[in-house]
Amino acid sequence: MRALIIEDERLAxxxxTSMLQACDASIETVATVPSVRRAVEILGLRPQLDLVFMxxxxxxxxxxxxxxxxxxxVPVIFTTAYDAYAIKAFKVNSIDYLLKPIDADELQAALEKFRKISHSSTAAFPQPGALEEAIQLLSGKKNYKNQFVVxxxxxxxxIPIEEVASFYSYEKGTFLQCVSGKRYAIDYTMEQVEQLVNPDIFFRVNRSYLVRQKAIKDIITWSNSRLKxxxxxxxxxxEVVVSREKVRAFKAWLDR
Structure with missing residues (x-):
């Protein structure tokens, strides 16, 4: 299997590359390219490829x-640090993805899916409609909720979205926390809320908390490179701790 990796972070x-070798020693990484421009140049040469990680x-x-x-x-497997609101577009269009940091078991499962697809007549690479939908989601053009009914x-x-400071889960329930200090139970899961609100405004810091930047009073460096x-x-x-795997994306979200 010959694979092309399109990734701008050298360590990633x-x-x-190492994880692919661990999964299957016969996988050859043909090249690693860091940009759209370079990827277009390489793919324009029509190299012999079986799979692209992008x-x-x-x-x-x-x-x-x-x-x-x-x-x-050729088939494409996306790698992304984006949350589920964007990934949903890939899933419904049968575009596979790996959420960073990449998990070895998930990588193995994606490779198995690729092998099954490669032996069928089903197209494994993105269709135009899927790409347009994903671009729309990632560019922030999705229509997000303006208010929640409690x-x-x-x-x-x-409750207008401007009055919401955070969302959190507690004892199998999901709650909306207002900037006024009031809190209300809502009939959504955290996963649903995450897809309903604008990711430019709210960030899912861990499984239990989705916070607005203005709701943060202080950020404290915590153990194991995490943030509290x-x-x-x-x-x-x-206490609200940013998950280890989300720290980098959280910092990028703050530093926009």
Whole structure:
């Protein structure tokens, strides 16, 4: 199997190469390219490839731009640090993906899926409609919720998104925390909320918390390269720690 890796982070590319070798020693990484421009040049030469691993955010743009400039005639597995709101577009269109940091078991499963697809007549690379949808999601053009309806006794209240400081899960329930300090139960899972709100405004720091930047009072360096957040209003779920695998993406989200 001959694979091309399109990845602008050298260490991430080297790690993926090593993981591929560990999964299957017969896999040959033909090249590692860091940009849209270089990927277009390489693919334009029509090299003999079986599979392409493609990071979404490259040094000079989104990898979807590659498809607009050169035919990609081999299956693609996306690698991404983006959360599920964007990945949903790939899944419904049978585009495989690996969420960073890449897990060895998930990589193995993706390779098994590739092998099954390669022995069928089903196209394994992105279709135009899928790419347009994914680009739309990643460029922030998706329509996100402007308000949430909450029940207070026998009454329904509408909470504008501007008044929401965070969302959190606690004892099998999902709650909305307002900037005023009030909190309400909502009829959504955290996964659903994550897809309903604008990722430019809210960030999923761990499985239990989705926070707004303005809700953060202080950020403290914690053990094992993790970060602990002090919020203006903290729910009963306890201290808020940024998951280790999300620290880099969280810092990038803050530093926009």
């Amino acid at each position: 590319a080297e790690r993926l 990071d979404i955010q490259l040094a000079d743009g989104l990898s979807f731009e590659i498809f607009e400039q050169v035919p990609v005639e 029940k207070v006794g026998e009454h329904l209240h509408m 957040l002090e919020l203006h209003h903290t729910g009963p779920a306890g």
